[in-house]
Amino acid sequence: xxxxxxxxxKQNMYLLVGLLMTGLAVVLGILSFFWxxxxxxxxxxxxxxxxxxxxxxxxxxxxxxxxxxxxxxxIGTTVIVSSLIVxxxxxxxxxxxxxTGYFGGILDxxxxxITDAVNAFPSILLALVVISILGSGKxxxxxxxxxxxxxxxxxxxxxxxxxxRDSDFVCRARLMGVSKLRxxxxxILPNIWSVFWVSVTIGFNNAILAExxxxxxxIGVQPPDASLGKMxxxxxxxxxxxxxxxxxxxxxxxxxxxxxxLLSEGVRRKEEKKK
Amino acid sequence: MIKIEHLSVAFDGPEVVRDVSFTIGDGxxxxxxxxxxxxxSVTALTLMGLVSESAHVTxxxxxxxxxxxxxxxxxxxxxxxxxxxxPKMSMVxxxxxxxxxxxxxxxxxxxxxxxxxxxxxLGESIASAPKQNEIQTQKGQLADAEGxxxxxxxxxYAVGFTGWREERKKEKARRKNRVLEALRGVGLREAERVYDxxxxxxxxxxxxxVMIAMAVILHPGLIVADEPxxxxxxxxxxxxxxxxxxxxxxxKNSLLFITHDLNLARRLCDRILVMQDxxxxxxxxxxxxxxxxxxxxTKKLISAVPGRTGKRKSPHEKxxxxxxxxxxxxxxxxNANSLFGKTVKKCVVHHADFTVYEGEILGLVGESGxxxxxxxxxxxGLNKMTEGSVTHHSNSPQMVFQDPYSSLNPMKxxxxxxxxxxxxxxxxxxxxxxxxKDREAAAHDMLRKVGMSEKYFTRRPSQLSGGQxxxxxxxxxxxxxxxxxxxxxxxxxxxxxxxxxxxxxIRSLQEELKTSFLFISHDINVIYQVSDRIMVxxxxxILEIGETEExxxxxxxxxxxxxxx
Numbered sequence: 001x002x003x004x005x006x007x008x009x010k011q012n013m014y015l016l017v018g019l020l021m022t023g024l025a026v027v028l029g030i031l032s033f034f035w036x037x038x039x040x041x042x043x044x045x046x047x048x049x050x051x052x053x054x055x056x057x058x059x060x061x062x063x064x065x066x067x068x069x070x071x072x073x074x075i076g077t078t079v080i081v082s083s084l085i086v087x088x089x090x091x092x093x094x095x096x097x098x099x100t101g102y103f104g105g106i107l108d109x110x111x112x113x114i115t116d117a118v119n120a121f122p123s124i125l126l127a128l129v130v131i132s133i134l135g136s137g138k139x140x141x142x143x144x145x146x147x148x149x150x151x152x153x154x155x156x157x158x159x160x161x162x163x164x165r166d167s168d169f170v171c172r173a174r175l176m177g178v179s180k181l182r183x184x185x186x187x188i189l190p191n192i193w194s195v196f197w198v199s200v201t202i203g204f205n206n207a208i209l210a211e212x213x214x215x216x217x218x219i220g221v222q223p224p225d226a227s228l229g230k231m232x233x234x235x236x237x238x239x240x241x242x243x244x245x246x247x248x249x250x251x252x253x254x255x256x257x258x259x260x261x262l263l264s265e266g267v268r269r270k271e272e273k274k275k
Numbered sequence: 276m277i278k279i280e281h282l283s284v285a286f287d288g289p290e291v292v293r294d295v296s297f298t299i300g301d302g303x304x305x306x307x308x309x310x311x312x313x314x315x316s317v318t319a320l321t322l323m324g325l326v327s328e329s330a331h332v333t334x335x336x337x338x339x340x341x342x343x344x345x346x347x348x349x350x351x352x353x354x355x356x357x358x359x360x361x362p363k364m365s366m367v368x369x370x371x372x373x374x375x376x377x378x379x380x381x382x383x384x385x386x387x388x389x390x391x392x393x394x395x396x397l398g399e400s401i402a403s404a405p406k407q408n409e410i411q412t413q414k415g416q417l418a419d420a421e422g423x424x425x426x427x428x429x430x431x432y433a434v435g436f437t438g439w440r441e442e443r444k445k446e447k448a449r450r451k452n453r454v455l456e457a458l459r460g461v462g463l464r465e466a467e468r469v470y471d472x473x474x475x476x477x478x479x480x481x482x483x484x485v486m487i488a489m490a491v492i493l494h495p496g497l498i499v500a501d502e503p504x505x506x507x508x509x510x511x512x513x514x515x516x517x518x519x520x521x522x523x524x525x526x527k528n529s530l531l532f533i534t535h536d537l538n539l540a541r542r543l544c545d546r547i548l549v550m551q552d553x554x555x556x557x558x559x560x561x562x563x564x565x566x567x568x569x570x571x572x573t574k575k576l577i578s579a580v581p582g583r584t585g586k587r588k589s590p591h592e593k594x595x596x597x598x599x600x601x602x603x604x605x606x607x608x609x610n611a612n613s614l615f616g617k618t619v620k621k622c623v624v625h626h627a628d629f630t631v632y633e634g635e636i637l638g639l640v641g642e643s644g645x646x647x648x649x650x651x652x653x654x655x656g657l658n659k660m661t662e663g664s665v666t667h668h669s670n671s672p673q674m675v676f677q678d679p680y681s682s683l684n685p686m687k688x689x690x691x692x693x694x695x696x697x698x699x700x701x702x703x704x705x706x707x708x709x710x711x712k713d714r715e716a717a718a719h720d721m722l723r724k725v726g727m728s729e730k731y732f733t734r735r736p737s738q739l740s741g742g743q744x745x746x747x748x749x750x751x752x753x754x755x756x757x758x759x760x761x762x763x764x765x766x767x768x769x770x771x772x773x774x775x776x777x778x779x780x781i782r783s784l785q786e787e788l789k790t791s792f793l794f795i796s797h798d799i800n801v802i803y804q805v806s807d808r809i810m811v812x813x814x815x816x817i818l819e820i821g822e823t824e825e826x827x828x829x830x831x832x833x834x835x836x837x838x839x840x
Contacts, residue, residue, distance in 0.1 A: 168682035172751070175655060175673055178699040190686040 015266025021259025025252070029075035038066035040073045041224050049242045058248040062238055067231075067248045074228040074249060075256070077221055081142055082207035088146030090200055093153020098184050100154070101161025108158075115151035123148045123206075124213055131219050141220045145210050149203055156199045160192040194271045201264030205257045212253055228253050276301050276529055277322065277497060282335035283347075284314075284321050290333060292317050293553040299497065304523055304530040306544030306561070308537055308576070310770035314553035315533045319499050321345070322531070323366050324356035339363065340496070361392045365490040369502040371482035375474040382470030385454045385489050392493055457492040458485070462518055480511035484518065491522055498522075499531045504539060508642035509797055510837055516543055535771060537580045538800075541565055549573050579775035581800035596668060597758050597791050598631040598654060603663035605646070605653040605815075620660070623649040624815045627663075631759060636785060636792040638806030638823070640799050640838065646815040647795045651761045654793070669758025673751075677764035679744035683736040689747055690732040693718035696755045717754060724787075725750040726780060742773035746780065753788060761793045766801060778805055799838050803827060811835045 032040075037057075044064035052059040058067035100108040118126065123145070130144030164170060165188070173187050214220035215229030223230065228249040235246035277299040284292040292314040299305045307315045320326040322337055324345070337345040339359060345351060368374040376384055451470070458466035461484040474482055483503060490498050500519065504512040520543060523530050534540050540547055540561070547564050549557040549572065557570045568574045605624035624646040631637050641647050652658040654665055655672055673696075676682040683692055694714045701708030709717070722732060725746040736744055745765060752760050762781065766774040782805060785792060796802050802809055802823075809826045811819040811834065818832040830836045 168676040168678060169684045171657065172674060172676070172682060172748075173684075173695070173699075174657070175671065176696040176699040176755070177671060177703045178695070179702060182699075182702075187684055191684065193686075 012266050012270055014262050014269060018259055018261070018263030018266050021255060022263055025075055025256045025259060026079060028072045029079045032069075032072035032076040036066075036069035036072050038069045040065065040069050040226055042066075049238070049245075051242075052244050059242065059244040061231075061234070061242070061245050067245060070226040070231060071228070071248050071252050073226040074231055075252060077138070077225055077227045078208055078211055078229075078253075078256070081138060081211050081221070081227075082204055084142045085145045085149060085207040085211070086200060086204050088142065089149035089203065090153050090196075092146070092150045094157050094189070094196075096150070097154040097157025098161050098189065101158035102165050102180075102184055102188070104162075111154070112158075115154050118148070118151045123210060124217075127210065127214060128219065131214075136219050136222060138221055138225070141211060141214055145207060145214075148210075149207065152203065153196075153199060156195060157192065160195055161188060164188050164191055194268075197271075198264060198268055201260055201267070205260050208253065208257055208260075276303075276340055277531075278336075278338040279318075279322065280336045280338075282318065282321065282337065283333045284317055284326065285331050285333050286329055291553050292321070294334070295550075295553070295555055296335075297548055297555065297558065299529045299531060301496075302523065302527045302529060303546065304520075304532060304544045306540035306547040307531065307533045307550060308535070308540050308547055309550035310535055310576075310772065312552075313550040315550050316501055317553075318550075319366075319501055319531060319533055323364060323499055324351055324353075324360060325366070361388060361495070362493045363495050364497040364499065365493070365495045367483070367486050367490050367498065367500040367503045369505050371479050371486055371506060372474075374486055375482055377474050379473075380470070381472050381474060381477065381485050382451070382454055382458075385457060385485065385492060386450055388489055388492050389450050389453060453492065454488075457488040460491070461485070461488045461522075462514070463488070478511075479507055480514065483507060483511075483515055487515075487518060487522070491526060491528075494526055495528060497529045497531065499533070501533045502535065503532075505535070509799065510642065512539070513840065519543060537565075537576060537771070549576065575772055579772045581775070581778070581798065581804050595633045596630045597633045598668070598672070599664075599666040600627055600629050600631075600654065601664045601666070603627045603650070603653060603661060603665060605649045605658060606660040606662075607649070607658075608660060622815065624653065627817050629810060629817065629820055631791050631793060633758070634785075634789045634791055635807040636781075636794050636805050638802035638809040639793060639795045639812060640797065640802045640809060641812035642797055645812050647812055648763055649815075650812070651763055651793065651795060655761060667758070670755070671757060672759035672761055673753070673755070673757045675745070675748050675752050675760060675762040675765045677767050679741045679748060679768060680736075682748050683744055683751075685736050688733050688735055689722070689739075690715070690718055692736075692747060692751055693721055693754055696751060700755050721750040721754045724753075724784065726776075740773075741769055742777060745769065745773075745777055749777075749780065749784070753784060753790060756788065757790065759791045759793065761795070763795045764797065765794075767796065767798070774801070781805060811838065 042065060044060075047056075047060050047064035048062060050056050050060040050064075056066050056068065058071060061067055061070070096111060100111050126148045127141075127144040130147060131140055134140040134143065161184075170183060170187060173183050178187065211220055212227070212229030212232065215227040216233040218230075218233065221227035221230055231249040232246060232253075235242070235249070238245050279298070280296050282292060282295045283290050291312075295314075295318055297305070307318065309315045317326060317330070321330070321332065332345060332347045334347045336343060336347070344355065344359065375381070455466045455470060458469055463469050463481060463484050469477065469481065469485070474485075477485065483506075487503075503519070504515050507515060516539060519530060519532070522528075530543075532540065532543055544561050546559065547561050548555050549564070549570070551572050557564060557568065557573045564573065565577060568577055603624065604622055604626055606620045606622050608620060627650055629637075639647055639650070649658065651674070653661045655674060656665075687695075694717075697709055697714045697717060719729065719732065722729065727743060727746055731739065731743070736747070739747065749760075749762075749765070765781070766777050769777060778801065781792065781794075784790070792805075794802065794805055806823050808821060809819075809823050810817055811826070811832065813834050819826060819830070819835050826835065827839065830839055
């Protein structure tokens with residue numbers, strides 16, 4: 001026991017708990033593609049509004065579908081959609097931020113004013129505009145939120161590149177005759193990871209919330225696909241009769257977001273310790 | 276006057292000051308000399324009661340005039356210290372940029388010392404009888420102050436509120452006068468103007484003078500000066516040293532002078548303590564220590580100080596010019612980084628005209644802001660806003676920077692860093708491309724040349740010391756065998772013993788590889804040690820250029836003479 005106590009003291013609890021929480025969610029999400037306890041679309045009139053029990057861990061909904069199975073599928077959808085959103089916005093952010101930050105000039109000014117304009121609108125509203133042009137659906141949610149979240153990454157990457165572009169080691173790389181592309185992505189980029197990683201994890205949480213929000217509004221993931229936000233919006237009519245219907249997806253969102261925040265905090269602390 | 280007995284201080288971990296005992300006599304100037312990390316600053320801060328709360332005094336006692344200030348195992352008595360900090364002991368810090376409040380006018384900051392301490396201090400110094408030598412200097416002043424106090428009290432009761440306000444005004448004027456006097460006392464000629472200036476409107480030297488004025492305005496018994504001249508230019512450094520000397524003679528207070536620069540300590544101090552790794556390794560009168568050092572470490576320190584002896588031999592022959600700089604003027608664009616910003620061209624180098632010959636070390640000496648770095652950047656082609664011409668007769672020159680912490684990419688390993696110039700060269704010019712193996716071999720070879728062992732190959736810069744990083748920087752600059760390396764203050768950020776090693780390394784590598792160096796420094800002694808020829812620069816103009824010996828023996832320009840003093 002004493003040994004365990006000592007081990008416990010040494011651990012980075014943020015990292016550990018964060019990993020456990022997100023790990024569990026991700027495993028469930030991936031598992032949902034292959035197996036769920038019940039079919040996610042199997043309806044049964046006899047089983048409507050069952051309270052959580054051993055048979056139905058999170059109970060059943062108004063169609064008698066197993067909520068746990070649907071939450072699993074919802075996690076799968078949400079995690080994949082959010083990851084894609086982060087992937088798109090972060091890579092666009094790196095590209096644009098690196099170029100504008102390093103070269104500066106008129107291009108930088110113009111792009112910064114555009115990002116200012118994008119930032120001036122609430123992200124959901126802007127995504128709505130994109131959706132109304134492109135139509136709803138998973139891929140369009142990804143695209144629209146990807147565009148909406150890009151400016152925040154541009155800003156972060158740009159400011160880091162501005163900070164580093166005149167540093168001595170970059171100056172020396174230039175003297176060695178290193179090409180601009182190599183300076184940008186091999187010399188400077190690795191130096192901004194620690195800052196960038198924090199913004200990625202925050203962005204991931206925002207993406208989860210935004211995706212759920214859009215699905216809740218009915219413009220995100222379309223039925224019969226399950227999504228946590230969609231489930232929330234479906235559940236609100238039965239809040240009095242079957243509170244578990246709303247609680248299950250809601251708490252799951254909290255679980256994932258909290259887990260990811262802890263994970264990012266844990267990574268940040270670990271990086272700090274290294275320095 | 277100050278007695279420190281067996282003082283040990285530890286932060287979390289090992290002790291950084293170990294069993295340090297010394298005394299400072301009345302009116303004495305005691306120098307504490309050592310390299311960075313030797314514990315000299317921590318000792319001073321502990322004495323001043325300014326060391327952070329995370330430091331533990333593990334043993335020892337500190338006395339000020341037989342008053343016990345600090346004892347191990349007991350928490351710092353902050354109330355007691357507050358009575359001593361300011362009126363009885365004060366401190367001058369290294370960095371004049373950060374030790375003044377940027378949002379307060381300088382006058383108000385000096386005046387604050389009077390507001391906080393004046394009355395209490397005067398009252399106390401009347402109560403505690405001053406010593407014999409102090410009586411002479413303070414007698415008139417004290418009598419004066421006492422008179423003022425009595426008078427003030429009388430009038431305050433006599434004339435009521437309006438009169439009291441009048442009196443306040445007068446008091447304010449008197450305070451201002453005292454501040455102005457103090458500012459003049461530290462050699463600030465335009466005291467009135469300085470009084471109304473913000474710190475950023477003053478130069479580094481002036482700011483340091485203001486700091487000194489703050490420290491001495493209350494005539495404290497002890498002044499602690501922690502590297503007060505390190506951030507300043509050489510000529511300003513001389514002035515500050517003279518000023519400290521003058522104040523010491525006039526006010527008869529003791530001075531604890533902390534420095535890494537033995538030359539300064541020699542010029543100023545009566546006695547010197549040499550510290551290493553938190554221990555006092557040697558102490559004695561200044562001349563005794565310099566003439567007859569006992570400890571190994573002291574000998575090493577003294578021999579490492581760049582002097583005007585031991586110049587490199589190998590007189591070069593001016594055969595082939597390597598870089599010809601003809602009538603070069605360098606400009607800077609100001610305020611060009613916004614959409615509608617107007618650009619202002621500012622000339623920082625005026626009509627520079629010189630030649631760097633093959634295989635020589637050309638020293639460039641001048642104070643900060645004189646255009647040395649701008650000139651070097653123009654030669655490297657990093658600054659395009661130039662007039663005149665720079666002709667290179669060899670491949671592209673490389674550079675070694677001052678700060679070893681920022682000039683190496685912190686995310687890469689030493690091996691990667693050493694190979695990068697070769698990779699870049701290979702991409703630029705496919706005929707010079709090398710195989711992975713050759714590159715690695717070349718990097719290993721260079722690592723040995725700069726005097727580091729194989730095991731550093733996979734380390735990152737953060738795992739190296741400042742001197743080691745500078746070695747890697749030099750290796751990185753030399754690995755492509757450039758004709759010219761520009762070294763911009765390569766040793767200024769290093770400790771004196773490391774400095775000597777790096778200078779030695781540059782000299783030996785230069786002899787081995789026959790690379791030319793443009794060696795930039797503010798320290799004329801360093802320049803003397805490495806250079807074949809010297810160039811003196813001031814305010815963007817090259818004042819003098821010539822053979823090292825020639826310039827040192829017969830300086831033509833008055834500014835050069837001032838530098839050589």
